[in-house]
Amino acid sequence: LAKTTQPISMDSYEGQEVNITCSHNNIATNDYITWYQQFPSQGPRFIIQGYKTKVTNEVASLFIPADRKSSTLSLPRVSLSDTAVYYCLVGNTGFQKLVFGTGTRLLVSP
Amino acid sequence: DGGITQSPKYLFRKEGQNVTLSCEQNLNHDAMYWYRQDPGQGLRLIYYSQIVNDFQKGDIAEGYSVSREKKESFPLTVTSAQKNPTAFYLCASTLRQGYYGYTFGSGTRLTVV
Numbered sequence: 546l547a548k549t550t551q552p553i554s555m556d557s558y559e560g561q562e563v564n565i566t567c568s569h570n571n572i573a574t575n576d577y578i579t580w581y582q583q584f585p586s587q588g589p590r591f592i593i594q595g596y597k598t599k600v601t602n603e604v605a606s607l608f609i610p611a612d613r614k615s616s617t618l619s620l621p622r623v624s625l626s627d628t629a630v631y632y633c634l635v636g637n638t639g640f641q642k643l644v645f646g647t648g649t650r651l652l653v654s655p
Numbered sequence: 656d657g658g659i660t661q662s663p664k665y666l667f668r669k670e671g672q673n674v675t676l677s678c679e680q681n682l683n684h685d686a687m688y689w690y691r692q693d694p695g696q697g698l699r700l701i702y703y704s705q706i707v708n709d710f711q712k713g714d715i716a717e718g719y720s721v722s723r724e725k726k727e728s729f730p731l732t733v734t735s736a737q738k739n740p741t742a743f744y745l746c747a748s749t750l751r752q753g754y755y756g757y758t759f760g761s762g763t764r765l766t767v768v
Contacts, residue, residue, distance in 0.1 A: 579756050588659075588745050588759025589698070632697070643757065645690070645698035 549633045554650040563620045565649050567633030570614045575637040578609060578616045583630045583648070592631075593618070620651075628653045657682045661746050661760035667768050668733070668740065676731045676763045678746035684758070687729035688747040691715060692762075698745060704729055733765060741767050 550568040557563045569578070577596050581589035593600055595607040595616070606619040620627055632648040659680040668674045678687065686705045690698035700713030704723040718737025723729050729748075733740045743764050747757040 581757075586743065586762065586764065588747070588762050589757070590759070591756040594756055644700075647695075647697045 548644075549635055549646060551631075551633050551646065551649045553647065554652070556652050556654065557623055558654050559624055560622050563623050563627070563651060563653075565618045565620075565631055565633075565651070566615055567618070568615045569633070569635045572613050572635050573637060576613075576635045577637060578607065578613075579634050579636070580605070580607065580618045581632045581634065581645075583632065589632060589645070623651075623653045625653050625655065627651060659746055659748055659758055659760035661744075661763050663763060664761070666763055666765045668765060669768060671735045673732055673734050674765065676733065676744055676746075676765070678729045678731065678760060680727050680729075680746075680748045680758070680760075682748060682758060683726070684748035684750055685726070686749050687723070688749075688757070689713075689719070689721065689729070689731045690745045690747065692743040692745060701731065701744075740765055 577594055579594040580592045582592050583589040593602055593605050593607045595609050597609050600607045608617040630648040630650050632645050634643050636643055662677045666674055688703040689701040691701055692698050699715050701715055701719050702710055702713055702721040704710035707723055707726050710721050710723050718734055720732045743762050745762045746760040749757050
């Protein structure tokens with residue numbers, strides 16, 4: 546399984562755009578990149594998934610460069626409710642034992 | 656609505672007792688997983704099951720046991736052999752084909768008293 550590296554924590558203010566970058570140098574050809582969001586005392590929630598280039602949904606955008614060795618989760622105009630831990634995972638089937646690192650703890654302040 | 660239901664939300668265990676955490680899904684997912692999360696930490700895999708009547712140990716299986724008698728159910732038993740069971744336990748599921756990401760339950764917080 547490709548190992549991922551992401552910042553331990555990030556701080557932002559309401560209304561700002563937040564970009565969280567994840568490094569996955571050993572990503573395999575058929576691996577997808579998936580981001581999850583976790584609030585305290587809740588299970589992680591799927592945010593976005595991509596394979597290459599750019600993916601956008603109603604919550605976030607995911608930017609993946611051509612070499613796919615990293616990816617960036619972009620949260621536009623964050624609010625206090627975006628304060629959470631964000632996990633980046635890489636895998637190629639639903640069966641894989643996904644490894645959740647410590648994630649990135651995002652704190653949004655007023 | 657489809658989803659994963661974990662119960663109970665909070666559970667207290669006395670020293671030396673076994674307790675069972677329930678996980679039920681109505682998503683028709685093939686694979687189910689149990690994770691443990693300690694404060695400020697990521698998720699660690701305890702057990703997973705890809706099909707009925709089959710399951711494999713994860714990274715921290717000691718002191719835990721599971722069963723998968725039905726596709727929709729994957730209960731976790733925390734035995735007295737688990738020396739530090741106080742944690743937040745999360746159940747997840749996913750489809751067999753393709754890569755669609757995990758769906759998680761809301762978790763069970765287990766405390767030893």
